[in-house]
Amino acid sequence: MEAKTISANPQASGTPRILEREPLVLHQRSYSWITNRICGIVENKQPLYWWFLFVPSVLLTGLMAFCFTYLISTGVGVWGQKQPVAWAWDITNFVFWIGIGHAGTLISAILFLTRQKWRTSVNRAAEAMTIFAVMCAGLFPAFHVGRVWMVWFLAPIPNANAIWQNFKSPLLWDVFAVSTYFSVSLVFWYLGLVPDLATLRDRCKPGLRKLLYGMFALGWRGANRHWSHYETAYMLLAALSTPLVLSVHSVVSFDFATSVVPGWHTTIFPPYFVAGAIFGGFAMVLTLMIPVSKIYGLGDLITPKHIDNMAKIILLTGTIVGYAYSMEFFVAYYSANAFELQTFQLRGLYGPSTWAYYFMFGFNVFAPQLFWYRPFRHNLWVVMFVCMCVNAGMWFERYVIIATTLERHLTPGSWRTYEATWVDKYTFLGTFGFFMMLFLLFLRFLPVIAIGEVKGVLPQSNPHHEDHGNEGIQEEDLMNYPDRHVPRDAAAA
Amino acid sequence: MKRQWIHPQQPETGKRYWRSTAELESRAEFLDRLGVEFPAGDSLTTEEAENSRRHFLKLMGASAGLMGLAACRRPLAHILPYTQHVEWVIPGKPLLYASVMPSPQGAVPLVVTTHEGRPTHLAGNPLHPLGGGLSSFAQASILDLYDPERSQQPLAAGKPVSWAQAQETLTALMDAAKKNQGGSVGILIDEQPSPTQGRLLAELNRSLPSSRLFTYQAIGSGGQRRGESAAFGIGNRGFLRLSKAKRILSLDCDFLGLDPVAGEPIKAFTAQRAQDKPQADMNRLYCLENRYTLTGGMADHRKPLPSSLIPAAAALVAEQLGISAGSALAAEAPASLKEWLAPAVRDLIDHKGNAVVLLGSRHSAQAHALVCAINHALGALGNCLEVLAADPAPVAGSAADLQQALGSGQIQTLICLGSANPLHDAPAALASALSQPSVKLVHLGLLPNATARSAALHLPAAHYLEAWDDVRAADGTYSVVQPMIQPLYSGISANELLLALIGRKKLGAPADAAQDPAYQAVRDTFATVAGSLDEVRWNHTLRDGFLKDSAWKTGSTSLQANWTDALKGAPALKAPTNKAMEVVLVPDSGAYDGRYINNAWLQETPDPITKQAWDNAAWVGSVTFRALGLKNGQMIKVTTGDRSLTLPALEAPGHVQNSITIPLGYGQQQLGFVGSDSDGKGRGFNGYALRADAEQYVIAGAKVEVLSESYALAITQDQATMEGRAMIREGTLETFNRQPDFAVKTGMDSHIPQNISFYKGQVGRKSAENPDGFDYEKKHQWGMAIDLSKCLGCTACVVACQSENNIPVVGKDQVIKGRLMQWIRMDRYFATHQWGEQKAKSDDVNIDPTAEQLENAEMVNQPVACQQCESAPCETVCPVNATVHTDDGLNAMAYNRCIGTRYCANNCPYTARRFNWFDYNKRPLDELYWGPLSTPEKTGVRESLQLQKNPNVTVRMRGVIEKCTYCVQRLEGAKIKQKQSQRDSKNFRVPTDSVKTACQEACPAEAIAFGDLADEHSNINKVKASPRNYELLKYIGTRPRTSYLARLRNPNKEMPGAEAIAAWSAHQI
């Protein structure tokens, strides 16, 4: 019974025992402390940081909108594509964002099924991130087509032309996979939110907020009739999302794996892409959660243990990705397929875009190796640095796979080198603004941590936990909490 | 449920047809509608009606918009039938006419496709004795007709004037001239005026007895004419029987490319290059030239030699044949040349009678006289080199005489009838003489070029498809040029100008076609040529496109006794050094001598050698290029004497050291977007500026200065080597005899793993064991084979395809960005048997050839379009079924279904798919990036260009993929034609080989075979049966319907370096 090993006061318990487990919530916080702390973020004025981030991201979103308008009104030519590089930044960004969008569901689903209780303090934000990332991802395949106004041809609608979609096309699989993934993640996320929305509802005065929270809380009463079905449903969704999350990036990788292009036509792609997605996804989760926990003083909920765990996952997946990189080379050499071999030589050694390959390899394979060393996993600056590397590295990975491979296609006579235009760059930059904007709005209006679930992992929430009267240390009065949470906690880091 | 359809009154816009449609979405492109529903014949606009050559039949149309833009559920559309029926015209069916195109080398026989009076496409005339494919120039010439930047009204000193005023000026001029018998009048003509023109000139001469004739062509062949007449006698000229020539030594003579010799069409040469049975005999081509030409690419033995030393080479050959007369010239010849020539000449001698030496037409008269003697000694005369007694060209002064006459003030008025644009291309001295204020220029031309703008009177010329004329072919066969359409801009032909000068025609007066004086003049000439004005023969001549048995008779095959006199005054030769380089001026594959500068198709079609589009540049051999430390596009300053030119340099493999080649015709100004870029500052650089006199094409003692600035070149192919991949496969005749199927065994094709699939798809021929296969019994099965032994790489197919399939021009900027639209890509590779310092056998991705290796590399060409794979990777990836397979084996492309994911383009191993990155048809090419904000008046397809579009092919809009479809419109047309005759019988199969693709039709080398694989008699089956037949990238398993026939070379064992020839192919991967 792990809860027993936690003493009220670590100092008093003398030398910590080897087997002692770090608690998931530090300082034995009480239910109401958690409620207040998390709801406080939504209920109180936002710190300056929030505004410093929000305003630029809105501007960037505008930039993105402008770029897409220009693209649609003028033609895909405003991007840098050419023969034979018909896909470049557009699909690179798509795969990049989709990859990011994997961590959320992974944390909520797979870690849930494997009973990883530490997920509770990060899953909400991670799921939100997933949804926003998938939204960003969806923009690119939608707008990269030449005639976006005809994109409804992709929908299987009965029509007088008697012509239907080609369900043998990996691109159409993509359409189904991504839209399914988005819907399911949304459902999952929303269901998770319902009890917390009830909490917010019950805390706020009658008014518009109460109306909205109330509506979306659906009249939740925390009754057992709710909880028992709710838990089953949550378990089911987790069980559904787990294969889903694996399938989505596999399907994305099919776009390449099922083609005839040397460098794309590889059976290793599905696992390689999934590992890469988890890799990049976790990096992005950390990139977001570390500042959030500092700014909003959630250090007790997002503990070094959480960060440590995620760092380990990054290390693992990063190494898998590195293995995949080298295996590609070996297979190319071993296959006796000269085109394949040449493709990889051109990618990594002699081609025009080897620089991208080196970035990819350095950022994705070498940087995470720092995490072998525990102190690095616990130094937030190092963690942030590695995560940044990985975020960049994963983009380069997709760029290498897509653009630099096409630059050196099968017929040398048509070889050409790709250069991106300003529209390419600003569009991508704009999606970052869009992503940040959505995430900041989420911070502003919804509980960033799953209140109910965190309470569920507190020792005292165990019905067989007999030590009565201990409701945790009652914190100082929380009413004056907002105006002082930023600097001190940030400094604490 | 029935509804009342009340249409709002149609807006009475005075808009013209095209405009109203241009406002519609480009998918609703007007001309498709023509093809689709009610072709133009049924709904002629007034414009078209005027343009129709059958104007005098009183056919009338209306110009009311086809589509009111009225906002009702269904746009109102009108049908406007003829009021009077038009002879021959069946709305919706094309009419074909035989005609010819005048060219510096004589008549080019043509078949013109017209749709309701609009010429839309050109093809060779197979009936004509010299008929065959077309050069890219002839193929593209139809675009000049519709060129929106064409000269459209008379100019007086650059100011527009009416035709009436122009007429007055002319009359005044003539009256003035008559006073002194025309003593002050000079007439400038081309070297070969048309028969009618010759007649009219003579007539004019009667009214102005003391007027003088001068010939000047920007790129002339005076030397050749003088040399030949000196050797063969006045007027006599050689006519090459390629079919008989077994051994050819070309001395800087690009007879397969830009320097055609009078002779049989190229197909007679290439026919001997393709061998399908071992132990077959094959002709052999030796080539000496300073730069790579198409001829050099075809040669079995080629040696880079400075043009300055070409006469020396001739002299060496002569010596070996015991002709001592020219040995003075041989002095400068390097030793290596001697040992290279020795075995070659021995080979020629062994084939006496069937061996011939050819010399570039721009070399000196002396050299030509010498070569005539050589051919005489080789017994070529009368065998593979006929001597024809041509009717002598009118006696005319040279450019030098003209300059003198102008300088001395003797000539006050010069009437330019020819193709020349002297103020741009003439040597400085002549040009300045011309631009004296005292000199009055009357200029006739298609373009408002430099001469036109400064002439006292410029008259817009009629395109050859707009006017009556006649031409003789290289062998003298007489043809009539018949107009297909009324002059779009009421231009006049040279004949009409002469008639106006004589007073038999009045400019600006509406011509009644029946009594059109030009028409009468041509008929009169016909009468003199044919002996009588026999209507039946006249009609046959019009129908067949030539007058039977009107070729010149053969002349004597003996040399003139005093031919050696012609050798006198041969200039001393000097081999170029890196201090004093030589500059060689050559015609350009896009602009020729500058006359095609405004032809967008030719400008966009990359040069077959350098792959450069939209510009010219200084070609510098790899050794010199790297010695000077140049980069492609870096500017250099070339100085010859007191003249200099600054232009970008371009590395040219196979180019000799210390020599610089500059293609001519560029650097013209104020000709509009195509000819001189949007700023009018001119495209490319004017090489003419470097020459001192009109016949100087090789300029010695040039200094080169390397500058720091650089210039953007539109090079369409970055990669010059195959990286060891077996794209093009080549073998020597010997290899072929030893192992006929060497091509199939090349590289990975020899060990392709079994394709294991758990279902049998639609591949191969349907049979008991292959039930899903293609049905050869009840369907056609289309296939194509391209014989690389025959293919010259001349890009005629590229232009033909562009003309047939409404392929848009994208402009230099887009070409630089790698967005060339042409469906056929002519890949050009350089190959050598040793690679890099390490002398590797094959070029892997990490090996670059050295400069020396590049200088002696082989050049090979390969046209690549959609291969119509039976198992097409592009199809399966399309999410919307926009590209699927047809049961006759085509890889179909439904433009209207395409949403433009471009996935197919990625998954095409041959990069054969093209994407419409912008609205190339709708938006101005220099404002593509402005999108909807582009200048309204420039938006939409230029009216005149719309007239050229093929109504049977959709004009693609922005955002869709397009590609070669084997000219599916022709295939479907043929099937339907067959249905019309099949009616209630079972016989659905189109007659054997009756349908041709545009590229196949155009190919002058007959390298492209196409037809129905299911028809066992069809030619395509014979060709594909050849052991040289191989599939491109077979390893990928796409099972293409297009295949290639490996290239053969026939090296002479005794030649130095013979063992290296085609050796590279054996080591491909």
Added chain:
Amino acid sequence: MSTLKRVHGYLAQFDSAAALYHAAEQVRDAGYQRWDVHRPFPIHGMDDAMGNPKSILPKLVFVGGITGTCVAFTLQTLTQTNFWSSIGLGFLQTLAETYPTVVQAKPTDIWTLPAFFPVMFELTILFSAFTTLFGLLGLMGLPRLNHPLFASQQFGKFSDDGFFVCIEARDPKFSQEETKSLLEKAGGKNIELVQDEL
């Protein structure tokens, strides 16, 4: 204003999850039917403590999933193959005006099925997920924005740190005294008779 009120039931608060748990056991043993416990987070074993059956949601979801698979299978085979004609249901294809096409030499019979697996999989998941969502709402009886319990002042704490038991008046065994005493015995605090306005 109407003072007419209806008794909803007794609401009692408890200190901790454990207390709630034990209380639930007692109420269960007392044999009540229409009652429920309210709390901020799921408590494991509460179903046993209350003696509730397992949720039937999984069965619904299974059906939903199968439906998804079938829909995907039908959609794809109908529009891309001649499968339905080959089993004598060609009229379906005529009905849907389908146009089977050959791409990259792939067969138009059932053997091209592997290409359809991805979409079949995705639709299975999609349908299951939505069945889960709507099935859950149905089983929870939500959305129900208005409820008598919300009338209780203290009830709001359930979503923070309050643990409640509510025994409804509709329960056959409900009686003002016994129920109240039972709750007191179980350790319930500030026991309240919840009434809602009519």
Added chain:
Amino acid sequence: MGNFFPRWTNWLPLKLAVAAGFVVFGVSLAVPYYFTPKYTRVGYQPSQPVPFSHQIHAGQLGLDCRYCHSFVEASGHANVPTNQTCINCHGPGKGNIKSNSPKLAKVIAAAETGKPIEWVKIHKAPDYVYFNHSAHLNRGISCQSCHGRIDQMEVVHHAEPQSMGWCLDCHRNPEKNLRPLEQVTNLKYDPAQLDRSAFYQNLLGKGIAPAEIAQSIDPSRSAANLADLVSLAEGRYGKQVTQLEVGSQLKKHWQVQPPENCTACHR
């Protein structure tokens, strides 16, 4: 705390859901009807500049379609007659029929001015569709199959949807519309009126063996001569000739194989 939401809100979500369901259902029924050629094209009946009556010319007078649409068998598109064609009969000094009728004023005027009459287009394939009349007429597809009973139309209207699905339907089962070539322009055509023996005689005339024809009527049977065939057919199709009989015979013996490729219509 008191109830924030009134009681009626409890049923609101359900009501909304049901309502939404009905709307979706309605839309999904409406779209296929109102937004397909079945509705947007069929019945289109614009008023023409000249009140030309096909009913009189093709119906009462029985003019053959090809008298005016003269190139329909030779060309891809069925030409609208030149003004000359009208003048042949109506023109003053020509046929002179009703040449002074006000209805013909525009025609006469057009003949004088040479300015064509602007007929309003009724059957309009999209511009990316390359339909070819000659291919159909020469192979036994009647005008009527696509244009309906023109001979009964005072003012012509759009009779068939002419959507891609509609085209494909016939391209898949041409026997529904095939008829003997001489019947192609006969708008009153009725298979029952055909003389069976003449029909088979015609096939035999094409040099097709009786046995082969018999095969196609009834695989198990054979025939030696015309009489056998006729009796065989009567046994199979009944007393009167049916469209199925005609269609399937012609399809087999003319080897009618309508293309279902994209390239057949889109180029």
